Amino acid sequence: xxxxxxxxxxxxxxxxxxxxxxCNYTNYSPAYLQWYRQDxxxxxxxxLLIRENEKEKRKERLKVTFDxxxxxxxxxxxxxxxxxxxTYLCALGTMDSNYQLIWGAGTKLIIKP
Amino acid sequence: xxxxxxxxxxxxxxxGQNVTLSCEQNLNHDAMYWYRQDxxxxxxxxYYSQIVNDFxxxxxxxxxxxxxxxxxxxxxxxxxxxxxxxxxxxxxxTEGLRTDTQYFGPGTRLTVL
Numbered sequence: 001x002x003x004x005x006x007x008x009x010x011x012x013x014x015x016x017x018x019x020x021x022x023c024n025y026t027n028y029s030p031a032y033l034q035w036y037r038q039d040x041x042x043x044x045x046x047x048l049l050i051r052e053n054e055k056e057k058r059k060e061r062l063k064v065t066f067d068x069x070x071x072x073x074x075x076x077x078x079x080x081x082x083x084x085x086x087t088y089l090c091a092l093g094t095m096d097s098n099y100q101l102i103w104g105a106g107t108k109l110i111i112k113p
Numbered sequence: 114x115x116x117x118x119x120x121x122x123x124x125x126x127x128x129g130q131n132v133t134l135s136c137e138q139n140l141n142h143d144a145m146y147w148y149r150q151d152x153x154x155x156x157x158x159x160y161y162s163q164i165v166n167d168f169x170x171x172x173x174x175x176x177x178x179x180x181x182x183x184x185x186x187x188x189x190x191x192x193x194x195x196x197x198x199x200x201x202x203x204x205x206x207t208e209g210l211r212t213d214t215q216y217f218g219p220g221t222r223l224t225v226l
Contacts, residue, residue: 004155032213043117043203043217044156089155093213100171101215103148103155 003027004092006104013080013111021075021107023090028102033066033073036089038106044089048075080111116140117218119204124223126191126198134189134221136204142216143209145187149173150201150220162187163209191223199225 005024013019023033032051036044050057050066050073057064063076077084087108091101116139126132136145144163148156158171162181176195181187191198204218 008153034213034215036215041220041222043205043220044215045217046214049213091156091215100158100161101156103157105153105155 004090004102004104006088006090006107008105008107010108010110013109015080015082015111015113017080019077019080019084019109019111021088021090021109023073023075023104025071025092025102028071028092028094028096030066030068030092030094032093033064034091034093034101035062035064035073035075036091038087038089040087047088077109082111082113085109085111117204117206117216119202119218119221121221122219124221126223126225128225129193131190131192132223134191134202134204134223136187136189136218137185138187138204138206138216138218139185140206140216141184142206143184144207145181146205146207146215147171147177147179147187147189148203148205150203156203159189197225198223 003026030052034049035047038044048064050064061078065074087106089106090104118137120135146161147159150156157173159177160179162168168179168181178190202221205215
């Protein structure tokens with residue numbers, strides 16, 4: 001079956017450290033992968049997009065990698081801050097679904113001061 | 114949340130009732146989407162529309178209906194045929210149907226009494 005998987009357990013990180021979140025997918029031919037941030041009771045907010053022919057993308061303290069051989073994307077937040085605490089969602093765009101996004105369930109990130 | 118408004122923020126439905134969730138945007142985006150979010154699951158697409166007076170079913174359209182009479186508005190009706198409607202409903206837009214970034218509204222939480 002086709003799936004997008006994110007770690008369902010909350011990730012606890014000490015302030016100042018790098019947080020790394022994982023997004024794995026199976027049986028898709030990806031065109032691009034996106035990462036969103038969602039705060040409790042609010043809609044997701046777009047953070048970064050990486051295309052299938054790109055290995056890495058950066059934006060300020062954020063970095064995304066995309067390995068189509070491993071079928072995995074990693075999302076890094078460097079110098080993490082308590083304000084980075086939120087749920088992070090990955091979403092895959094693929095020709096298989098006519099480019100409608102396939103969403104992971106999200107990973108809750110908690111940055112401890 | 115940008116230029117997308119959803120109302121109401123909280124909605125309670127009795128058994129057998131139809132309820133309508135509002136979504137309005139001032140981003141001048143062509144495409145609009147309705148998603149349902151349940152705990153532990155990724156966003157699931159209910160309906161989407163790329164132009165006025167046209168819309169397509171998503172993965173879980175049964176028990177829902179939509180209309181797109183104006184570019185700015187894409188209301189979702191949850192009918193009594195939807196047996197498990199309690200969820201967080203999110204409206205989103207993109208500039209075009211296959212444009213990458215999705216912009217989300219603040220969401221409506223629907224609870225069945």
